[in-house]
Amino acid sequence: MNLTLSEQWLTMSLMLLSGIGMGVVFDGYRVVSHELRFAKWTLPVLDLLYWAAATLVVFQVLSAGNNGEVRAYVFLGLALGVIVYFLLLSRAVIATVRWTIGAVRYLIGLFIRLFHIFIIRPLLILYKLCKVLLGFLLALTIFCYKIVLQLIRPFWLLTRWMFRPLLRPLMNWLMPIVARWRLGEKAANVANKTAAWWKRTFGRKP
Template sequence: MTLHVQFYTLLMMFLSGAAMGTMYDVLRVLSGKLRLPRWSIPITDGLYWIVATILVFRLLMHSNDGQIRIFVFLGMGIGICFYFAFLSTWVIRLTLLLIKTVIALYRFLYRTVEILLIKPIIALYKLVLIILGFLAAVAIFLYKIVLQLLYPMWRLFLWMTRPVRKWFVIPAWLKRLWDKTKAIFRRLFSK
């Protein structure tokens, strides 16, 4: 292995150590902000280590065909220490800023959809209910007027058919139907 390959591997492991620190801080901030349940901590830790292992393995395969030497661990250790000494606070601030931006964007989109879509639909629904209620009131009013206009004709019809009704024998079921009809008309006109 040449000196160039060793320095390249050292640089890749330095970057992988810094990337592992970045992923750790981002995961820590996200789990704190999302308030993940306690049972999910082992799952997220396991996922972190799987992703970190794949990252280190891929970089190691790319840099020196997967040969493990002491400078591999040295490079990762230097990268992690460098990250936590100089970059950790910036990554945490950036992650918090991104979370606040996403939350603000979500609230803006939610409010926009509420104002432009939901509130007009609710207003239209209320307007339709008011119009239907008004039309129903007008229909009931007209119905009562028509009934009151027809009542004299109904009384005239009853008076004119009284002699005929006395001559004919009406079956019992027809008489019951006639009595029910008269009772309905009496209830309608007595109000």
Template sequence: MTLNVQFLTLWMMFVSGLGLGVLFDGIRVLAGQLRVPRWTQPVTDLLYWILATVLIFRILYWSNQGQVRLFVFLGLLIGIVLYFTAISRPVVRFMLFCINVVKALYRFLVKTVQMVIIKPIIALFRFFILFLGFLATVAIFLYKFVLQCLYPFWKLLAWLTRPLWRPLLKHVRIPRWLTDIGFWFARIWAWLRRWF
């Protein structure tokens, strides 16, 4: 192994130590912000160490064909110690700032969607229901008015044509289903008149 490869490996392990610190703080901050239950912490730690091991060995294999030497652990240790002594707090603050920005953007988007899309649709729906109610009220009023106006003429017409249709009723049998429909129509009409 040449000196250049050794320095490259030392540098990559140093950067990997910094990366492991960032990954550890990221998982810790996300778990705190998402209020993850405490019983998931061992599972999270196990997943962290599996991911860290895979990443370290992939980087080690890329830098020196996977040869494990003392300076590999030295580089990792220096990176981790430097991260947790000097860089951890600013990184955690930056992560919290980013999470707060994402939360603010999410709240802004939710309020924008409510103001621009949902509330106008609800208002249009309410207006449509009120308009239909108004039209139904006007239609029922006009229907009653026309019935009241035509009622004397209907009575007169029924009285004038009574000699024609009265003998026919003796020979006509109304089917049962037709009387049932008439009964239900009369009940619906009575209900409508009670409400409108």
């Protein structure tokens, strides 16, 4: 298919812009990989992904410009775009990318500092205050408990002295009743039955 002169110039202009875009992306990912210290073994993989993506994008642009026809002016436009970029724009793009990375790092550090100042530090202070308060309340509780014991002790001694004459007759009355219940014998019987069941079940004494 023959293209008009205007279509050819449009395609060449698109290829020129594509070459500039390829240079921008190339410098951008190189600076990012250097600043973020990517592992060396990832660089060949990134290069391969870059060229695959660049080829796909250029093909899409070429398809939109002249239905995918490959002509000499296509490569000429790409080459001119790359040359123009590296002669005129490369340093500015690299400086811009580095400044952007520095700005992002600064904002992240600022966010971390603000988070520490307004969130972490108040929580630590609140934790320390709660710890001190709980320690004070515990000490106060123990102190009050000791005071209450000291106050109650005389009344307890007095009450025990007053009811001591009644306790002995009460115990003399309860002991025969408890003896009739034969609690010791019943407990021994339960223990013997349990031991016998254990021996039958597991073949050994518990």
